[in-house]
Amino acid sequence: MIWNEPKECMLPEERSRLQGKRLHKLVDKVYHNTPFYRRKMQEMNIMPDDIQTVDDIVKLPFTTKQDLRDNYPYGLFAVPMSEIVRIHASSGTTGKPTVVGYTRRDLSIWSEMIARSLSAFGANRHDICSVAYGYGLFTGGLGLHYGVEHLGATVIPMSSGNTAKQIQFMHDFGATAIACTPSYALYLAEAMEKAGNPRDEFKLRMGIFGAEPWTDNMRKEIETKLGINAYNIYGLSEVMGPGVSHECELKDGSHIIDDHFFPEIISPDTLEQLPYGEQGELVFTTLTKEGLPLLRYRTKDLCSITDEPCKCGRTSVRMSRIVGRSDDMLIIRGVNVFPSQIESVILEMEEFEPHYLLIVDRVNNLDILEVQVEVRDGYYSDEISKILALRNKIAHRLHNVLGISADIKLVEPYSIKRSEGKAQRVIDKRIFN
Numbered sequence: 001m002i003w004n005e006p007k008e009c010m011l012p013e014e015r016s017r018l019q020g021k022r023l024h025k026l027v028d029k030v031y032h033n034t035p036f037y038r039r040k041m042q043e044m045n046i047m048p049d050d051i052q053t054v055d056d057i058v059k060l061p062f063t064t065k066q067d068l069r070d071n072y073p074y075g076l077f078a079v080p081m082s083e084i085v086r087i088h089a090s091s092g093t094t095g096k097p098t099v100v101g102y103t104r105r106d107l108s109i110w111s112e113m114i115a116r117s118l119s120a121f122g123a124n125r126h127d128i129c130s131v132a133y134g135y136g137l138f139t140g141g142l143g144l145h146y147g148v149e150h151l152g153a154t155v156i157p158m159s160s161g162n163t164a165k166q167i168q169f170m171h172d173f174g175a176t177a178i179a180c181t182p183s184y185a186l187y188l189a190e191a192m193e194k195a196g197n198p199r200d201e202f203k204l205r206m207g208i209f210g211a212e213p214w215t216d217n218m219r220k221e222i223e224t225k226l227g228i229n230a231y232n233i234y235g236l237s238e239v240m241g242p243g244v245s246h247e248c249e250l251k252d253g254s255h256i257i258d259d260h261f262f263p264e265i266i267s268p269d270t271l272e273q274l275p276y277g278e279q280g281e282l283v284f285t286t287l288t289k290e291g292l293p294l295l296r297y298r299t300k301d302l303c304s305i306t307d308e309p310c311k312c313g314r315t316s317v318r319m320s321r322i323v324g325r326s327d328d329m330l331i332i333r334g335v336n337v338f339p340s341q342i343e344s345v346i347l348e349m350e351e352f353e354p355h356y357l358l359i360v361d362r363v364n365n366l367d368i369l370e371v372q373v374e375v376r377d378g379y380y381s382d383e384i385s386k387i388l389a390l391r392n393k394i395a396h397r398l399h400n401v402l403g404i405s406a407d408i409k410l411v412e413p414y415s416i417k418r419s420e421g422k423a424q425r426v427i428d429k430r431i432f433n
């Protein structure tokens, strides 16, 4: 079902007009309410009236995570704190956290966006959704939570962790949908099998997965193991949280909620806007956000976008899967490697579990990539010749795809640490100055 047909199925010209109108209003607002943007625009000699249509967006300055950090905690908020009703924050691994603030209206738009996503996945008020994203400062838990309620379905606010209880409650409460990271979905699948409840005692039919990159091969794996339909939901806290884009039942790219978030793809090197179909860095301008409006926020996520119409009837621009983040890209012996390429190879081969860890190091001035991967039960062997053959097979395949060789370390099933939230799949031991 299409939740908000007038907005989701607008004619492209109509949407573009709406976006232009909203963009003009936004620029006027940040110019007058956010000293940071006023300064930037003055430096670039731009006045709000210079921005009338979406084509004018290229005149505007970019915003980066560093800008948010430099203005920690509330420096980029565009309304007085008395208007802010909720704070979220992402801790990140280095530096200060990024803090985001929402007005009442922001929260109401966010819930509606998630209702659009859930509806596009085929969920309705009869569904019971266990939300196993973390609740708290992370946007995953509370974001999904209010969206499920807005849809009129039932939410089980599980949060992350305590896998045994997750399984028991999904079972006993008749959960039909599970929302968590794809890596945790795999962990749950394994744990459900071990717990011994027969699959037909569960009512699960759908998974709402995001917050980390995953591949179509990973989707197949999860769908088979859990016996569900797995859908991609994308978002980032700076822009709103989960629900900035979502797949539909056709699973052919993710529909961007572009009446609220205007997408662009830019070249991370030249910062020029790229045409539809070309891969580059995804950039969002928040067209309606009140608490923390952002102009041309550089997500660092690499993907492409298309305006080709989708057969589902929604007319929004769609984005491809995230290939990786520009800051997750590993440069190994001068070659660009994304963890998602390695994941795809591992999952194509039936001998391996979808659990892997990449360790990068530098020995004698040479980059070394070690790929640890679990061998599936039944393929693990004590015979050295069998293990060697398996190792060669994956090493060869990886070399073909990546163009560099990797040290393969085959490990026993269940030996790689499982994650309850975003999986950490890369350990980079190199020290760069």
Ligand code: DLL
Residues within 6 Å of the ligand: 090, 133, 139, 140, 209, 210, 211, 212, 213, 214, 232, 233, 234, 235, 236, 237, 238, 241, 242, 243, 299, 301, 322, 325
């Ligand atoms: O991860 C919001 C979210 C929660 C999205 C639950 C989906 C589900 P952050 O912690 O700010 O917010 O991390 C945002 O995670 O820039 C991407 O790199 C990555 N990411 C999020 N969703 C996807 C996805 C949440 N579906 C960062 N596919 C983003 C690939 C994703 N990467």
